[in-house]
Amino acid sequence: MSGPEVVRVAAPTERRNPASYDLDLLPTRDVLKLINEADQAVPGAVADVLDPVVAAVDFAVEALGAGGRVHYFGAGTSGRVGVVDAAELPPTFGSPVDWFCPHLAGGRDAMWGAIEDAEDDVLGGAAEARDCVRPGDLVMGLAASGRTPYVLGALREARSLGARTALVAADPHAAAAAEVDLFIGLDTGPEVVTGSTRMKAASAQKLVLHAFSTTVMVRLGRVYSNLMIDLSATNAKLRGRMISILMEATGCPEPDCTRALTAAAGDLKTALVSLVSGAAVPEARAALARSNERVREALALLG
Template identity: 60%
Template sequence: MTGPGPDAAGAESGQPALKPVVHVTSPTEARNPRTTDIDRVSTLDVLRLINDEDRQVAEAVRAALPQVASAVDLAVEALRRGRRVHYVGAGTSGRLGVLDAAELPPTFAVPPEWFVTHAAGGPAALLRAIEGAEDDEEAGHQEIADSVTAGDVVVGLAASGRTPYVAGALRSARERGAATVLVTANPDAPLSAEVDVFVAVDTGPEVVAGSTRMKAGTGQKLVLNAFSTAVMIRLGRTYSNLMVDLVATNAKLRGRMLDILGEATGLDEPTCAAALTEAGGELKTALVAVLGDVEPGRARAALADSGGHVHAALAQLGRP
């Protein structure tokens, strides 16, 4: 609810004008009855109280998994059609979206343009708070208007479920024919009726009232981890529970690539290294070549025909 605008009398008297006030109605803003004495207990007990609250987050996410699954299916379909997934958020929510998107290319070798991030206040807001950025609905609307096309999926991240910047972005996305998702900690979020998929992670009152970087932020992080990883799995970016589409950009990842090929095939490291070299450093190609007992070129073609799914490529090669 918005309070009174600038105080005309104050302005005439030379006093600073009052800025608009908003009272947010959300469980995250309520006072937590379990932590009212948190400033009067020992350091260890402070940490125990925080941990006790954190333990509730995973169950809250679990209750929202059917809705997360719907969001995953939307994203998979969009990416298969050459469209994109967008994360939109302000403050902690915006930073979490950027973090999730940034980690996907090296982990799953996805093109960086598949997941696009929009944070209120721009790149500078990732390092420090930008006053008023989250309240700019028009900025969110314009940000999406400039980058979203029909068939994209736009995921709004807002602990309160009412952040103006996110609201503007989601409304703009709908106008352009994009599918919309809202991830929030407020089951009664005002924006729930305006999106295609409503993911409410009911994490309840925070340890410190209103500090949504805590449980609400943890809930968003868990949802994003599950969402993007499930999208990658459905797109064939893993074989079993092994990430076979990673990009070996450093020594650790080169070692991991050898370990994964060895784990999947049972071959020793020198043999795996030779198979990777023959496959041009492409782990998935080497894997299909070894398991399918074919040359890398044929393995690469089978993967292309199967949409990158290792199991489907092996079945095509007669090696189910």
């Protein structure tokens, strides 16, 4: 009887890092120093792939503007990075919860515990994509190795459905690059602990997704200057932040900002447009509606 299938992955993340051969013999501080030094290569690896990330942002803005969605498909650490990025967008930018949809091999239980065999389910990835992806969506696969079957199954199915596809991998030469519209191949090299892609590879994926999703929100008018103007004030700290943002954006004192925010029923954008333009709240709200909720365009409409 044959045993379970064995696959030897040739990705750079599976190679041994010569700088850490004696990792288990080092003093604690030297272990930490070695990890920190290795981590410093991550921002440079992200800088090298900005051009395809630019294209991904353009695809996402087009998809969301047309009523579509952005999907993240991943397994293990890569999938969890996607879940975290998607979960943080609605409270930060007030975006609809279904704009960014994360899909994790193994489902919700895999967020809290390892379900390692789920990543080999190529048919499961395809089935999940078939259930939720629509033509015109953007589907981003997250796979440190660049070959995760669940992720590739989802990407292939999504492409056949008329969605645009992108793959974020820690192997610049992943064979699957030829199967997607955009390939974001990060050269993070061997990990300090061989094969532990929760380290540099995951850090690079996190930086890519944070830059990508934040820029999408900027392009969609959910940032004014460098201020969050669509945040949801769901606790005391965020209510205080809302007042601080209004003061920064308008130069008005706190009492004026508090009154404007109250008059706008807690809508930061409306209060901001009202204070800067001098328009009444109903006029500010109408200008935002006519400008697709973009503050600068609303202010231009109000002169």
